[in-house]
Amino acid sequence: MKKDTVILIAEDDSGHFQLIKKNLWLTCVDSEIIQFKNGQDVLDFLFDMDTNAADEDMKQYILLLDIRMPKVDGMEVLRKIKEDEKLRRIPVIMLTTTGEPNTIKQCYALGCSFYMVKPVDYALFMEAVQNLGKYLSLETIRLPFIKSNCA
Amino acid sequence: MKMLEDTAILIMEDSEDHFQLIKNNLLPTHTDSDIIQFKNGRDVLDFFFKANGEVCFEDRKKYILMLDISTSQVNGIEVLKKIKRDVQTKKIPVIILTETDDPDTVEQCYSFGCSTYIVKPEEYQDFEETIQKVGHFLSVVETTLIQ
Numbered sequence: 001m002k003k004d005t006v007i008l009i010a011e012d013d014s015g016h017f018q019l020i021k022k023n024l025w026l027t028c029v030d031s032e033i034i035q036f037k038n039g040q041d042v043l044d045f046l047f048d049m050d051t052n053a054a055d056e057d058m059k060q061y062i063l064l065l066d067i068r069m070p071k072v073d074g075m076e077v078l079r080k081i082k083e084d085e086k087l088r089r090i091p092v093i094m095l096t097t098t099g100e101p102n103t104i105k106q107c108y109a110l111g112c113s114f115y116m117v118k119p120v121d122y123a124l125f126m127e128a129v130q131n132l133g134k135y136l137s138l139e140t141i142r143l144p145f146i147k148s149n150c151a
Numbered sequence: 152m153k154m155l156e157d158t159a160i161l162i163m164e165d166s167e168d169h170f171q172l173i174k175n176n177l178l179p180t181h182t183d184s185d186i187i188q189f190k191n192g193r194d195v196l197d198f199f200f201k202a203n204g205e206v207c208f209e210d211r212k213k214y215i216l217m218l219d220i221s222t223s224q225v226n227g228i229e230v231l232k233k234i235k236r237d238v239q240t241k242k243i244p245v246i247i248l249t250e251t252d253d254p255d256t257v258e259q260c261y262s263f264g265c266s267t268y269i270v271k272p273e274e275y276q277d278f279e280e281t282i283q284k285v286g287h288f289l290s291v292v293e294t295t296l297i298q
Binding site: 088089091099101104105108109111113114115116117127128131132134135138139140141142143144145 | 238241242243244252254257258261262264266267268269270271272277281284285287288290291292293294295296
C-alpha cells in the first residue's frame with residue numbers, strides 16, 4: 001500500500017487495538033495507523049478535515065470500525081460517513097465482535113465495504129487481521145483520495 | 152470455520168482465461184461456494200432484475216460480485232450503479248477487478264459504492280497471487296442475505 005494511505009482504527013479496547021495494529025504492521029508496514037477510542041472522535045477527525053485543501057494534501061483513508069463504542073456507536077459513525085458527499089467514498093470495514101445477522105445486514109445496507117467478525121480465538125484473530133492486511137497491501141489496490149489538512 | 156456453502160461469487164468477466172485464473176485461485180479458499188461467470192453487464196442485471204424491474208434472487212444465498220468494468224455491452228459502472236441503487240442488491244459487496252487504471256474511474260466507482268477497486272496485475276503470477284489474497288480475505292468476511 002502507498003505511503004500516503006492512513007488506516008483509521010476506531011476501537012475502544014486497547015488489547016484489540018494492539019493486536020490489530022501489530023498484525024497490520026506485519027503486512028502493510030508503510031501505512032500510518034491512527035487509533036480512535038470512541039465514535040465521536042472519528043467523526044470529529046473526518047468532519048473537521050478541510051475537504052477543499054490543495055491537491056498535494058490529499059490522502060487515502062481506510063476506516064476499520066468497531067460497533068460497540070462509547071459516545072457514538074460504529075453504526076452511527078458509518079451512517080454519518082456514508083451520508084456525506086465526500087466522505088462516503090472512504091472504504092469502511094466493520095471489525096467487531098457481533099456476528100448477529102441483522103447487524104451485518106444493516107451495516108451493508110448503510111454502505112460498509114466489508115464486515116468482519118473478530119474471532120474469539122487469539123490465533124484466528126491474528127490470522128484474520130493478517131488476511132485483511134495482505135488484501136489492503138495489494139500492489140494494485142486503488143483507493144479514493146480525500147483532501148486533508150492534517151498532513 | 153465459517154460456512155461458505157451458501158455464498159455465490161458472481162464474476163463479470165468476458166475473458167475466458169481471466170475467469171479461469173480467478174476461479175482457480177479462489178477455489179482453495181472457496182471450495183463450497185458457487186463461482187459463476189457472467190460475460191457482460193446485461194447478464195448480471197438479468198440475473199438480479201426481472202423485466203418488470205422486480206428483484207429476483209435465491210432466498211438462502213449470499214452474494215459477492217466481482218466486476219470487470221472494461222467489459223463491453225452494458226458498462227460495468229452502470230451495473231455497479233444499478234446494484235447499489237436498489238435497496239436489496241445494494242447489500243452485495245462489489246469488488247472492481249479491471250484493467251482500467253484511471254484515477255477518475257477509481258473515484259467514480261468509490262462514490263457509487265464499490266467495496267474495493269483492484270487493477271489486474273499484468274504478470275500472470277502476480278495476478279494469481281492477488282486473487283489468492285482476495286480469496287483469503289473474503290474467507291474472513293461475513294456477507295448477508297439481501298432480502
